[in-house]
Amino acid sequence: MKKIYIAAALLLSGNALFAQSFSRTDVGYTPGDNYTMYVSDYVNPGTTGTGVTWDLSTMTNNSQVTVATTANSGGTFPTANVKLTQSNGGAIYYNVSSTKMEVVGIDANGTIFTYSNPATYLQFPVNTTYNFTDAAAATFTVSGFAFNRTTNTQSEYSGTGTLITPAGTFTNVIRVKSTQTNTDTYAGGTINSSVIAFNWYKAGVTHELANVSNVTGSSTSQSAYYTSVPANLGLEESELINLLMFPNPTNGTIVVNSDEVISKIEVYQLSGELAMEQTVNDNSSEVNLSELNSGMYLVKVYGNNGAVSVKRISKN
Known part of the structure; x- marks a missing residue:
């Protein structure tokens, strides 16, 4: 049975x-x-x-x-x-x-x-x-x-x-x-x-x-x-990677620095929709947000060790 x-x-x-x-x-x-x-x-x-x-x-x-x-x-x-x-x-x-x-x-x-x-x-x-x-x-x-x-x-x-x-x-x-x-x-x-x-x-x-x-x-x-x-479920602000992200607010480009090697950066709207992404293999990277509309976004940063951090950023 x-x-x-x-x-x-x-x-x-x-x-x-x-x-x-x-x-x-x-x-x-x-x-x-x-x-x-x-x-x-x-x-x-x-x-x-x-x-x-x-x-x-x-x-x-x-x-x-x-x-x-x-x-x-x-x-x-x-x-x-x-x-x-x-x-x-x-x-x-x-x-x-x-x-x-x-x-x-x-x-x-x-x-x-x-x-x-x-x-x-x-x-x-x-x-x-x-x-x-x-x-x-x-x-x-x-x-x-x-x-x-x-x-x-x-x-x-x-x-x-x-x-x-x-x-x-x-x-x-x-x-x-x-x-x-x-x-x-x-x-x-x-x-x-x-x-x-x-x-x-x-x-x-x-x-x-x-x-x-x-x-x-x-x-x-x-x-x-x-x-x-869904991808947006992981979009709660967290810091499992030590990050410095500036300027915030920004008019266009932001700089992401980390003490760990970054593998990928994703930018999401607050609704959870992916706005852009880029592959990285370095401790530092620039992300150009100039094509995005003004508003609040979530930046999700992936470390090579599997850890992930999410930070909120404002685009003017």
């Missing part, structure tokens, strides 16, 4: 959120968002609390699963308006509204889960008092056996702070813990399983930054992954 547990893990493997309080307009699966899940060895999910630093930088990159988020209309699950398709063959169908995100169907590599009572995954708004329980029901067929599944899920706030993954360091992150219990009945008896999943989320991204899960049933398994992120 391996596919049953795979499907349980699929259900709890994603979504996105953050802020002290946010609505659907802040986060949530959105058609057009394509990203990569980097499947890792299991890591400890860390502690609950405020101001926590979750250091998951030891996550490995054992394999990659690409995820495409598209609009859904009609088909097997006509009530779904968003579909997540994974390159390993899995797909999850969501009905996303201003008040909640709910799962209405799952395709676990050909095993189809149809929900007569959708599984609510998120309710909006989400904040530090976030806590809800939900009951769901679904049917599916495995090896010719028809199954009826009842599911109970509790989803709760599980801390705020800083998350570190191989994809970067992210501040103002919230962690959500979901506990899902499943009872599957069929002609041969009953199968019980449970999934405890931790997901980390940040405003400005429509999918999770990382996931750590434990699945318990006839056997026990653990899993973890981190994800690729």
Whole structure:
């Protein structure tokens, strides 16, 4: 019954959120968002609390699963308006509204889960008092056996702070813990399983930054992954490289000096859109901003050692 547990893990493997309080307009699966899940060895999910630093930088990159988020209309699950398709063959169908995100169907590599009572995954708004329980029901067929599944899920706030993954360091992150219990009945008896999943989320991204899960049933398994992120997620002022950047404000050219060799400099609009970039292989470089409109920009500097610093600069 391996596919049953795979499907349980699929259900709890994603979504996105953050802020002290946010609505659907802040986060949530959105058609057009394509990203990569980097499947890792299991890591400890860390502690609950405020101001926590979750250091998951030891996550490995054992394999990659690409995820495409598209609009859904009609088909097997006509009530779904968003579909997540994974390159390993899995797909999850969501009905996303201003008040909640709910799962209405799952395709676990050909095993189809149809929900007569959708599984609510998120309710909006989400904040530090976030806590809800939900009951769901679904049917599916495995090896010719028809199954009826009842599911109970509790989803709760599980801390705020800083998350570190191989994809970067992210501040103002919230962690959500979901506990899902499943009872599957069929002609041969009953199968019980449970999934405890931790997901980390940040405003400005429509999918999770990382996931750590434990699945318990006839056997026990653990899993973890981190994800690729939009470029603008790393655009928080930070100084992991010692930099001198002048003049600020500038009428055109700025000079970037560092005590480390610089490999690349990128200039972003505050919206996260890349305005320009240049390759560097020196401790110092000039960057010509004369073609850019007046306004505020973020300059992202990459060191040869992998460290990154971001500074805000004003262009007159």
